[in-house]
Structure formats: C-alpha cells, structure tokens
Amino acid sequence: MLSHFVPSSGIVIAMLVVCFFMVLAFEATNGFHDASNAVATVIYTNSLKPTQAVVWSGICNFVGVLLGGIAVAYALVEILPPDVLTPPNGAPAVPMLVAIFASALFWNILTWAFGVPNSSSHCIIGSLIGVAAADALLQSRSLTQGVDWKQIVTVLKGLAVSPILGFIAAGILYGLLRILLRGRGHLFVPPEPNQPPVWWMRALLILTCTSVSFSHGTNDGQKSIGLIMLTIIGILPATYALNPAADTQLRGLSEYAARAAPLIARHGDDIKAEALVSARRLQASADMLAQQAQALTAQRAGQASAPSGNDVPLSATRAQLRGDVYQIVSEMKHVAGSSDASPAERQQADAIRKAMREPVEYAPLWVRLLSALCLGVGTMFGYQRVVRTLGERLGKQHMTPGQGASAELVGSVLIGTAGFTGLPVSTTHIVTSGIAGTMAAGGQGLQPGMLIRIGLTWIVTLPVTMLISGALFYVLDNPAW
Numbered sequence: 505m506l507s508h509f510v511p512s513s514g515i516v517i518a519m520l521v522v523c524f525f526m527v528l529a530f531e532a533t534n535g536f537h538d539a540s541n542a543v544a545t546v547i548y549t550n551s552l553k554p555t556q557a558v559v560w561s562g563i564c565n566f567v568g569v570l571l572g573g574i575a576v577a578y579a580l581v582e583i584l585p586p587d588v589l590t591p592p593n594g595a596p597a598v599p600m601l602v603a604i605f606a607s608a609l610f611w612n613i614l615t616w617a618f619g620v621p622n623s624s625s626h627c628i629i630g631s632l633i634g635v636a637a638a639d640a641l642l643q644s645r646s647l648t649q650g651v652d653w654k655q656i657v658t659v660l661k662g663l664a665v666s667p668i669l670g671f672i673a674a675g676i677l678y679g680l681l682r683i684l685l686r687g688r689g690h691l692f693v694p695p696e697p698n699q700p701p702v703w704w705m706r707a708l709l710i711l712t713c714t715s716v717s718f719s720h721g722t723n724d725g726q727k728s729i730g731l732i733m734l735t736i737i738g739i740l741p742a743t744y745a746l747n748p749a750a751d752t753q754l755r756g757l758s759e760y761a762a763r764a765a766p767l768i769a770r771h772g773d774d775i776k777a778e779a780l781v782s783a784r785r786l787q788a789s790a791d792m793l794a795q796q797a798q799a800l801t802a803q804r805a806g807q808a809s810a811p812s813g814n815d816v817p818l819s820a821t822r823a824q825l826r827g828d829v830y831q832i833v834s835e836m837k838h839v840a841g842s843s844d845a846s847p848a849e850r851q852q853a854d855a856i857r858k859a860m861r862e863p864v865e866y867a868p869l870w871v872r873l874l875s876a877l878c879l880g881v882g883t884m885f886g887y888q889r890v891v892r893t894l895g896e897r898l899g900k901q902h903m904t905p906g907q908g909a910s911a912e913l914v915g916s917v918l919i920g921t922a923g924f925t926g927l928p929v930s931t932t933h934i935v936t937s938g939i940a941g942t943m944a945a946g947g948q949g950l951q952p953g954m955l956i957r958i959g960l961t962w963i964v965t966l967p968v969t970m971l972i973s974g975a976l977f978y979v980l981d982n983p984a985w
Contacts, residue, residue, distance in 0.1 A: 519598045520738045526605035527735055528878045531728040533612040534624040535565065535882020541621065541915075541935035542716040543883070545908030550700045551709040560710075561717040562880035568721020569729075569876035576723055577730035578865045583632040583652055586834045587778075588639050589734070590827035599980035601735055603638075604631040607972035611965060620961045623930035625663060628727050629656075630969030638974040642981060649774045652834075654841050666918055666929040667937035670911070673918075675941035678910040682946070685906070692946065694902035701905040708909050715916030717883075720931045723919050725879050729867045732875060737826075745822035747866035748804040751797040754863045757829065758793060761786035764832050764856050767849055771839045779835040782828035796825065829864050833857050901948040903939060911938030933962065 542564075543557040552560070581589070588600045608627035615622035633656060640650025682692060691705055700706050737744045746754065765783040768776050786793070836857035840850050915935045922929040936958065943950055 516598055517739065519602065520735060523598065523601040523605055524732070524735045524739070526609060527601075527728055527731050528874070530605055530609045530612065530624070530628075530731075531725075531875055531878035532882030532885075533609060533616065534724055534728065535562070535879045536885050537612055537616050537622060537624055537882075537932070541931050542713055542720055542912070544935070544939075545903070545905075545912050546709050546713045548903050549695050549706075549709055549905045549908050550698060551706045551905070552713075557713065558884045561713060562883040564714050564717035565721040565725060565883055566876040566880040568718040569725035569879060570721075570872055572722030572726055574726060574729055574865070574867050576726035577728075577733075577867065578861075579658075580628060580632060580727055581730040581734070581865075582837070583629070583656055584636055585639055585650060585652070586827065586830035587643070588635060589830050590823060597734060597738060599977050600635050601731070601738070602980060603635050603973040603977035604628070604731065606976060607631045607634065607969045610972065611969050615961055615965075618957075620957055621932045621936045622961050622965060623663070623932045624724060625727060625930045626962070626965040627969050628731075629660070629663070630966040631973035633966070634970035634972065634974030635977045637970065638978040639981070642978065645774060652837070662922060662929045663933065666922070667933040669918060670914055670934040670938040671941035671944075673941070674911045674914040674938035675945035677914060678907055678942035679945045681906050681910060691906040692904050694904055705905050705909065709905060709912070712909055712912035712916055716912050716919065716931070716935065719916050719919035721876065721879065723922055723929060724931055725875060728878075729871060729875050732871050733867055736871070741820075741823045741826075743803070744868075745826045745864075746796065746800060747863050748800045749866065750863040751800040751804075753859065754793055754797045754800065757786050757825075757860065757863070758788075758790045760856050760860050761828075761832060763852070764836060764860075767839050767845070767853050767856075768832070768835045771842045771845045771849065771853075772835050773838050776835060779831045782831040786825075786828050786832070792821070793825075796821065826864050829860050833860050833864075836860070901943075903943075904946070907939060907942035907946065910942050911935055914938050 543552075543554075543561045546552040546557045547554050551557075584600065588597060591597060608624070608631045611627050612622065612624055633651065636651045637647055640647050643650060685691060691701060695701060701709070733744070761783040765780060765787070768779050768783060772779060836853040839845050839853035840857060842850070845853065912935065915931070915938050918934050919929060919931055940950055940955070
C-alpha cells in the first residue's frame with residue numbers, strides 16, 4: 505500500500521512524524537507499566553509516599569537510560585531483516601514502524617487497563633518477529649531463512665530464564681531473611697496503614713527501589729532508543745543515517761566489504777546475491793566513502809556538509825550506504841553462526857560484522873535524553889493498577905516488607921546484569937515472579953486466579969503482537985494493495 509507513495513512525499517513524512525510520537529508514547533507506557541514494578545514495594549510497605557516513590561523512580565530510570573549504553577537497543581533491531589531496516593528503493597521503513605508501534609502500544613495499554621503486569625519487552629519483540637515473518641512472506645522466502653531465529657532464540661532465552669531465576673532466588677533470599685531475622689516478626693507481616701517499617705528495612709526497600717529503577721532504565725529504557733533512531737533516520741536520513749563519530753570506520757568499509765565477499769559467496773544464505781551486490785558496490789566506492797567521511801567530520805564540527813558527489817543527494821547516498829552495510833552485516837552474522845564455515849571463517853565474519861556496525865548503530869545524546877524523559881514521565885502516571893496487583897492480588901495475604909526487599913534485591917541484580925551485557929529481560933516478569941517466589945516461600949499461598957491471568961497474558965503476548973504487527977506490515981508494505 506505505502507509502496508505507491510514517493511519516499512519524500514507529504515504522507516510518508518506525516519506518517520513518520522506519527523511514528524515518532526507513537527514510539528514516545530510506547531516509552532511512556534513502558535514507564536507506567538513496567539516501572540510500576542519498581543515502586544510497588546516501597547509504596548505498598550509505606551516506605552515512601554506514592555508521589556515521592558514515582559518521582560524518585562522516574563529520576564533513576566532517567567539516569568539508567570543515559571548510562572546504560574545501546575547494546576540492548578540494537579540487539580532487538582537486528583531481529584529485523586536488512587530490507588526492512590533499509591528498503592532497497594531508499595524509502596523510509598514506514599510500514600515496519602507503524603506495525604511495530606501500533607501493536608506494541610495497543611497491547612501495553614490493554615493489559616494495563618485490566619491491571620495485569622505485562623512485559624513491554626515481550627510486546628516489542630513479538631512485534632519485531634511479526635514484521636520479520638510478514639516480510640519473509642512478501643519476499644517469497646521461507647520462514648526459516650527469512651527470520652533470524654538464532655537472534656530471536658538468544659533474546660527469548662533471557663526472557664524465559666529470568667523469571668524462573670527471580671522466583672527461585674527471591675524465595676531463597678526471603679527464607680534466609682526469616683531465619684536470620686527471626687526476632688523481627690514485624691518485617692514478615694503486612695504493614696499497617698500509614699505505618700512504615702523499621703528504619704533500616706525502609707532504607708533497604710528504598711535502596712532496592714532505586715536499584716531496580718536504575719536497572720530498568722539500563723535495560724528496558726534502551727528498547728525504544730533503537731526504534732527512535734529508525735524513525736528519525738526515516739525523517740532526516742542525511743543527518744542521522746550514519747554515525748558522525750564513525751568517520752574513520754566509514755573509510756574502511758571498502759576493505760571490510762572486500763574481506764566479506766568471499767565469505768558471503770561460500771557460506772551466505774538465500775539472499776547472498778543481494779549482499780554480494782552491496783559488497784561490490786562498497787568495494788568500488790572508496791572515493792565516495794572518503795567524501796562521506798569528510799562530510800561526517802564536518803557535521804560533527806557543526807559545519808555545512810560536503811556535497812556527496814555525482815549530483816546524488818546526500819540523503820540518498822547515506823541511505824544506500826546504510827542499506828549496503830546492513831546487507832553485509834546480516835550475512836556476516838549468518839556466516840558466524842554457520843556450521844559449514846571453519847572456526848577461522850566464523851571468527852573473521854564476527855570481526856567484520858562488529859567493525860561494520862559502528863557507522864550505522866549509534867544513538868545521539870538527545871535521543872537518549874528523550875527516551876529517558878518519556879520513561880521517567882511515564883513512571884509518574886498510571887502506576888496504581890499494577891502496584892495494587894503486586895501488593896494485594898498475587899498472594900492470599902498482602903505483601904510484607906521482607907518480601908518486597910527480597911524480590912527487588914534479586915530483581916535489581918538480574919536486570920542490571922542483563923542491561924550491561926546486552927541481553928533483553930523483562931522487569932515485569934522478574935519482579936512479579938520474585939514477589940510470587942517470596943509468597944510461596946513464606947507459606948502464605950498464591951491466588952490461582954490472578955496467577956492464571958498473569959500467566960495467560962505472558963503466554964499470549966508474543967503471538968498476539970506477532971499477529972497484529974505481521975498483519976499490519978503485510979497490508980501496508982504489499983505493493984498489490
């Protein structure tokens with residue numbers, strides 16, 4: 505449908521602007537949905553007033569996004585095939601952006617409206633998989649070749665294992681606290697209204713809230729950064745398609761392409777022909793790459809960009825470069841995981857992939873600030889539904905200070921570790937399962953009805969968002985419509 509519009513047409517630009525606001529809205533829902541888990545314990549145990557808790561958590565999320573890097577952001581982006589990230593005709597990836605944001609935003613708001621803790625990570629990942637699968641169908645590729653299942657499995661492993669670890673570790677920690685603090689019975693009973701726990705437990709709960717909020721920013725906060733980048737690249741490709749700080753790496757793309765070509769020819773997948781075209785184009789573009797590197801240097805210095813040469817618009821040249829790089833990066837990832845390649849070839853492919861990613865995978869400071877701001881503001885609104893579910897509806901008794909501290913201490917360690925290793929995990933799943941683990945360990949029992957609702961939501965999130973985003977992408981990107 506959208507293939508009938510010129511890339512620079514008014515409707516395409518308007519849809520890109522809509523996509524930009526949609527991704528910001530999704531980041532805000534991430535704040536009041538996922539980040540509510542961080543404030544649930546301090547609010548429900550009366551350690552902090554609700555306003556104090558959400559403002560402090562919002563600030564910690566803000567800082568976490570700024571300091572967390574972008575490894576998680578692009579671990580998710582790389583789920584998408586290169587022809588979706590950078591369409592061959594130079595058009596912005598509007599169908600992909602609309603499909604991802606609409607499906608993820610819809611499911612996030614729907615589950616929040618029912619007060620069910622849901623993972624924004626699952627929403628985004630399901631939407632990405634749906635787009636990748638729909639693209640494979642549109643390109644007449646098999647789903648085994650058209651979808652990067654290895655990357656998806658890597659991402660899903662963290663999402664699957666982390667709740668189990670949270671349940672077990674938080675339960676064990678809570679059991680140890682009950683043994684070590686046997687004489688502190690008030691820590692293991694639900695708090696009285698407006699009565700905060702003893703000062704040192706209150707300090708511990710505030711500390712764990714701080715840690716989970718910061719860790720949430722370093723992990724979940726990154727997920728929208730890559731998607732914001734895809735949106736602004738579509739709006740202003742001449743400015744954002746290439747990393748201004750990677751001018752040196754840009755000059756070396758011809759050499760990397762020359763080294764990649766034999767590996768692609770021997771071990772590439774079913775679209776290696778397109779990648780070989782990209783490799784040959786980069787090999788023959790040493791002079792143009794030098795011009796682009798000079799233009800990036802000027803851009804970083806705040807000067808006017810140098811012309812792209814051959815009367816080709818700078819935006820088109822950079823969009824083409826970005827597309828060529830992603831084609832080769834995708835093939836290098838395939839070769840690095842291929843059993844047919846020798847260990848030396850796999851190592852070489854991985855090194856080329858890492859080197860070629862630098863010019864196209866980055867995030868300016870203002871993008872991080874914007875993502876952090878939306879996440880922080882979102883944390884300050886709409887938290888009540890999820891807080892009540894975690895505090896009152898998981899167990900047959902209300903949450904105690906000891907349970908809150910145990911669940912969040914374990915959660916902060918798991919989420920923080922994953923954030924700095926580039927592995928996406930779900931704050932919702934970890935904290936919710938941690939609280940459930942402490943209630944099971946404490947013998948209070950769990951409420952089967954609420955657990956079933958949460959479990960079903962976790963199970964159906966991926967297929968629902970996959971179906972919605974896949975159907976939307978198929979309709980919007982199908983030239984036959």
